[in-house]
Amino acid sequence: MKSQTIRNLQTLLRRSSSLLPSSSSSPKPLFHYKPVNLINLFLKPSILPHKLPFLSPQLNFSPFYAQSLCCFSTSKYSEDSDEYEIENDPTFEWEEEDDGEPEIGDGGAGGGIVLQNVAWGEKVLSIAREVLLQFGDEIKLYAFKTTPRGYIYVRLDQLSHEHGCPSLELLESYSREYKKVLDEQGSKGEIPDDLGLEVSSPGANRIVSVPDDLQRFKDFPMQVTYVESDTEAKFETKCGIFLLDSLDAESEHCDWKLADVKANRDPASKGRPMSRKRKDWRLRLSFSMLKKARLYIEH
Known part of the structure; x- marks a missing residue:
C-alpha cells in the first residue's frame, strides 16, 4: 500500500x-x-x-x-x-x-x-x-x-x-x-x-453562448467564427479576434471591433498599439451569421 x-x-x-x-x-x-x-x-x-x-x-x-x-x-x-x-x-x-x-x-x-x-x-x-x-x-x-x-x-x-x-x-x-x-x-x-x-470550471477557451452570453463577456477578446456573403449565393466562413462593441437584441445584430492583441497588429509595428484606422474598424453581423464565439487567450 x-x-x-x-x-x-x-x-x-x-x-x-x-x-x-x-x-x-x-x-x-x-x-x-x-x-x-x-x-x-x-x-x-x-x-x-x-x-x-x-x-x-x-x-x-x-x-x-x-x-x-x-x-x-x-x-x-x-x-x-x-x-x-x-x-x-x-x-x-x-x-x-x-x-x-x-x-x-x-x-x-x-x-x-x-x-x-x-x-x-x-x-x-x-x-x-x-x-x-x-x-x-x-x-x-x-x-x-x-x-x-x-x-x-x-x-x-x-x-x-x-x-x-x-x-x-x-x-x-x-x-x-x-x-x-x-x-x-x-x-x-x-x-x-x-x-x-x-x-x-468551464475553461480558458470556453464557448460563449450567442446571443445570451455576449453581453456578459463583452470586456474580453473573443475568437469569432462567422459567415459573410459576397453575393446572394456565395458565403465565406471567416474568423477574427474581436471585442463586442454593441448588441441590439431587438434587431438581432451585433457590432464588433478589433481586439488590441498581437494577432491584430501590424508585424512591422514592433510592439506599437493598433493604428487609428484599425481601432475605428467595425463589423456588423446578425446573430444568424455568428457560427461560434469563444474566449480568446493571447499566447
Whole structure:
C-alpha cells in the first residue's frame, strides 16, 4: 500500500512541477491552459507534501484557469494502517478528457450535455442537478459528459464571477457532495459503484453562448467564427479576434471591433498599439451569421 501512495504522490509532484519557477531562468507565468488533476481528492492532508503549488495559499491562479478536481469511488483511506489505499491506481486508469478544439455542445469547453448513450447517464445527470441546488442560483451546470468507460465530467459556471470560474473550494465542496450521493446510489445498485468523477470550471477557451452570453463577456477578446456573403449565393466562413462593441437584441445584430492583441497588429509595428484606422474598424453581423464565439487567450 505504501508504494502505491508514493507513486500517487510522485504523479502529483510531476504534474505540479511546471507551476514552480525555475532557478536558472525567469519565473514562468502562473497560467496554464490544462487543468491540474488532483487524482485523489480525499488524500489525508498529513501525508501530502506542504509545498504542492496548488495547495499553497501564496499561489494566485489565473481566473481563466481550468481548475479541476478528480476523485474515484473505489479509493479509501485506512485509519488503522495510516495509509491511503488505492484499489485502482489512477496514474494508469484515469481517462483524460479530450482537450482539442471545443465545439458547441461537446460536453466540455463547448458546454452542453453529452451522455453517449450510457445506461446510467440520465440518473447521474439528475443527481448532479439535485446536488447543484445546494449551491444557490449563481452556480450553473455549464457542461456534463459521461463516457462508456465509466467517467463523469462536470463543468460548473459561476454567474457572479466575471470569468465564470468557481473557486477551488467551491469545486471541492460540490465534488464531495456529488460523490457522496453517487456512492450511496452505487451501493444500492442504482448506478455502477466504480465511477470516476472530474469537476472543473468551464475553461480558458470556453464557448460563449450567442446571443445570451455576449453581453456578459463583452470586456474580453473573443475568437469569432462567422459567415459573410459576397453575393446572394456565395458565403465565406471567416474568423477574427474581436471585442463586442454593441448588441441590439431587438434587431438581432451585433457590432464588433478589433481586439488590441498581437494577432491584430501590424508585424512591422514592433510592439506599437493598433493604428487609428484599425481601432475605428467595425463589423456588423446578425446573430444568424455568428457560427461560434469563444474566449480568446493571447499566447
